[in-house]
Amino acid sequence: MILINYPPREQWAEILRRPALDTENLFDTVRSIIDRVRAEGDKAVLDYEARFDKVELASLAVTEEEMQEAVEAVGVELKAAIYLAQKNIETFHAAQRFTGKKVETMEGVTCWQKAVGIEKVGLYIPGGTAPLFSTVLMLAVPAKLAGCKEIVLCSPPGKDGKIHPAVLFAARVAGVSKIYKAGGVQAIAAMAYGTESIPKVYKIFGPGNQYVTAAKQLVSLRDVAIDMPAGPSEVEVLADETANPVFVAADLLSQAEHGADSQALLITTSEKLQKEVMYEVERQLGYLPRRDIAAKALENSKLIVVKDTEEALQMTNEYAPEHLIIQTTDYHQLAERVTNAGSVFLGPLSPESAGDYASGTNHTLPTNGYAKAYSGVSLDSFIRKITFQEILPQGMCAIGPAIEVMAANEQLDAHKNAVTVRLNSIRKQ
């Protein structure tokens, strides 16, 4: 860990800099896989599964039999936890439902918005040693609530040719329509363009490694929307001298264990806390199964002391953390002034883990400073707001002449004429 005390303002940018993401150098490799899947469909996906996931699949779709097997394989305790998380995620996201108001901007000119679910969405769930069933819930629960008609999920199978039972169980609970054994670039390409088995979708969601990220970027240039650009996960803890160093250390470590490139940052007004957290991180690290990964991430982890909470807040807004945990006496007041962050956790008993799993908020959030321009995934991510307008004679008389003047000044006479012919017809009556 790197201790930094009272850095002057001109050093902030350097201190807060993230490692550069560069997916563009992968574009050529990734594009060739995408092109082949686009041209050859299932055959290409099956080939890539054999090559990259080392598994020979007879078919891509998960069968009802496999689903039943998975449902039986998941333990009763995990099932209960998944149901609890699903319910909370549903409760929070259901409260985000949008009802458009009809607005009469002038008499006889009525405009409104209506939320409509994206018809077909694709969810990508990475494989690897740990089954990310929590991400299944975070994406499929709001998709279902939004009214998406087709919710497609792709996840790479293990060496046994199967998707982890907990992932399948979570998908069933959350209402996923169709599940396919496909990972990496080939899965993204399949959902972007469709194959014989895998349906084409209109928007692709979900995390992944740099190849998956590059594939999502490439297909999003023209053909399909994506949730948001991705980078390594990150947490910032903003704490004063009243914070519990055991909690702060545990929060930093829970981020560090994600991967060697994870960012864990403490910004505090207390030199004492800085030291205590440092010792506590070392102590807790010894107990962690993933201590090698966490230790690697901690090498770049910074514990920064600033002069007051005002400065801490300014530095926070400049950093724009994906997760921000505020453990100060005045955390409510500070929270009001956070302008750049993905998800904010308030007070001593709100660890990031709560939002990662079960409190109800979404865990798909903007990393890499993207919180300055992007929101995390929410119900909004699965809908579009279509605008409607209806203009009555009185309304056309009110706004028509202004439209004629504006259109004429933009040298768009046909635009003007579309109003003129209507004004003439009203005047004739």
Add this chain to the structure above:
Amino acid sequence: MILINYPPREQWAEILRRPALDTENLFDTVRSIIDRVRAEGDKAVLDYEARFDKVELASLAVTEEEMQEAVEAVGVELKAAIYLAQKNIETFHAAQRFTGKKVETMEGVTCWQKAVGIEKVGLYIPGGTAPLFSTVLMLAVPAKLAGCKEIVLCSPPGKDGKIHPAVLFAARVAGVSKIYKAGGVQAIAAMAYGTESIPKVYKIFGPGNQYVTAAKQLVSLRDVAIDMPAGPSEVEVLADETANPVFVAADLLSQAEHGADSQALLITTSEKLQKEVMYEVERQLGYLPRRDIAAKALENSKLIVVKDTEEALQMTNEYAPEHLIIQTTDYHQLAERVTNAGSVFLGPLSPESAGDYASGTNHTLPTNGYAKAYSGVSLDSFIRKITFQEILPQGMCAIGPAIEVMAANEQLDAHKNAVTVRLNSIRKQ
């Protein structure tokens, strides 16, 4: 115009296909301009202005003196029209303000969202013969309402080294903070990375040619958000035998005059209307100053007859038009069932021109079928929704054990531990 009668379903995809957009082949050219602006700042922007816009500028910022000159140059009639449009756009977008509800997902677990304006946004307004002051209003008015602190506008100057007075006036009315004379790729690069004069922004909005589009795509891969992918503008009119062919023809022409690549489509249940519209388009075309452009666009324009409004609606949702005008007797019922469109105009007196200029809805909309996954620009485009959560002891006791189980099953023990240390501290009390 191409007349198509009762096409079988299997031909729809081909009939509704848009011309392919390919900005990727411009990436090398565009990247070199971006890189130079990033490295050399103002000097590079000034050089490119000389090369591409044929104008030698002493400086990039529009001065208060130039602004005053512009304000005086705009006629009283146009000023009044701009004020009327600004007021309606403001009324409609102000009604979109978001107030997050606090949701107790379980007792002691409170989660909410808060809308915060994107601090710095950049608006790009293309140059050319016609000054697009309406687009200034469409982007700057919601930016101001959203609470964006810095609203930067770039637009290429004319040969006289000045931006069109109407653009400057609209910018002043709408509350733009800073205006710069810069166009094309160099303007996008300047706003993405900042130069000595032009501030770096977090999100870039606005239309442009294929180079501007390619530049927005490239900078959005890593460094800055953009409003949405762009393609040629398009309108679909969905009409039955009761529609006025004069209005329908005027609406198709108002799209066709945008550019040779504009898409204008009629889907109707009436062969009689199809013919009348065809004659009426030819007649009105003769009066248009931009008839050469419009005639070119009309070559690819399709007038399609289908068997009933049900089929018309299905075809519409498959096409996902940017603008949809419904001129049928039952337009209210049909509107309810539109699932894919950017902005919908209902009844005989609601031409696209109304939404383009002055009814209050936004005219920055998803083209190229993107309406299947994207919304048009709205107040949402200028904010982020940050999530917050506060967990109290009772809440931690309710969800903590579920989090521990889920984290353990995802093999993330530090995530589990961040909860365990808190549960232990609660139990000790």
